[in-house]
Amino acid sequence: MREKEDLLMRDLLASSVSYLNAVGGLNADSPSNISRNDVNNIERLLLSNDARTMLTNIQAEDRFGTAPVRDSFLALCNTDLTSDLQSVQGVVLKAGYPSDKGLRPEEYCAISRFRFFVSSRGIKTTSTSLLGNTIYKIPMFGLESFTKVEQNGYSSKVGYRPPYAVSNVAQNSELYGKFAIARAITNQNWLSGLNVTQRL
């Protein structure tokens, strides 16, 4: 049920957000693979619209191989892009954070002013780039840019219908799920993202 709620929110981000094509990569495709310049461009857009970061900074500590992490916006992407994320200039992988306190398993890395979370259900469109490759959408957003409203006091419920309620012959019972969420983009200016392809 919770996974379905996440998918419904993903569909909102896939359908109703303006994305820009990445151009800083080197795979000669349109959109290109992700690059730091593209990520910085989105940061500039969000800051120009007074978007606020969602995560506080992680201060540096005297631990070898770690680096401080800036207060960040969020980025959600498909697991197919993990190898490309590792190749972006200046990336700080999660293992390189000064502290692992409060980190989610889904978090992958920090690039510029964004912390990236990955999912195998991330948004992608098969074979529609200039060269016929899969396009991945990466929503990138600040605080309170979109929301999920719970109606009737719940977001989702599992229910059971006894046999006598299913049909006159009372032969089968039913299990159902229902959702009472409403999705909304609260401020379109605090929400953007990149279209990218994989680096070949």
Next chain:
Amino acid sequence: MGQLTLLMQGEFASDDTTQEILLPAGADYFSTVNQTQAATTQTTGRAVKCEWYNGAAFPADSQLRTFKTDTTNVLNQTFDTSGGFTYYTSLPAQEAAVTGGTAITAASPAVVTMTNTFSDGDRVALYGTTGMRQISGMEFTISSVSGSAFTLLGLPAAGFAAPATAVTARRLPKNKDVLPSTTFVTAITQAANAVVTTSTAHNYVVGQLLNLVVPSSFGMSEASNKTARVVAVATYSVTLDLDSTSFSAFAFPPDTDVPATILFATMAPAGQRNGYNVDQVPFRSGNFVPFMSLKAGVQSPAGSTTASVGDNIFWQAWKKEN
């Protein structure tokens, strides 16, 4: 076989486009009656009743068709394997690409030359557009579809330097998962109330707030990040309360700038305000299942050709009781 229970019924006027009928539950029998054609005769006898039964005997796009003999009221019946009903119990997957398109004209509207099996009103993604790479990856609603071409009413390409010499198309579901959805902008006028043209038939309503994103490569960067209210709508355009009189002209970047230039200019819904149109509340689901797809055509369930647009089609969906 068990007793049939009427699920839903309704009627519509044929407009030469594929019709999609949303159903509340699984259907086991579906029928249409063309009331207009039932009351008249034609030089070429037309379908007056089309039927579908749930089962392997009725694969996708098939129908049991009852039609009139030429110029008389005598009825005939046949089984068609195309041009009929398709019952969707899950959202249609993205279809295989149709390659081999040979041209997109640099005209307003643009015309694509491509052997295809599309229908009017379909939404397609075009890519691999050699010579016109600045539109590669965009989605379009197509019209005037023939087996060898279709028109992009949402693309005024007269200002493009050259036509495309190759193109690949992929049909997409008619709607995105959530409505209203982001649309691609293909033109913005310089006017006291800017008129924004979209590549697809949009789903915006009067009173809705929209946010524009216009990269500098499209000229009219002054319009970027502006939020404006819709004051009028047409199929492929909206009029906004945005004064663009002093803005730079909007224009697609040249093909030669791709892939180094930032694409695309887009328009997205801004919040849930839409003038209290309770039937079109943002952000509602765009695709529902199950639904029945009715093909359009002279011998098809959704009605006849352009010459007979406006035929009254009556339909019923039935479900078998256990």
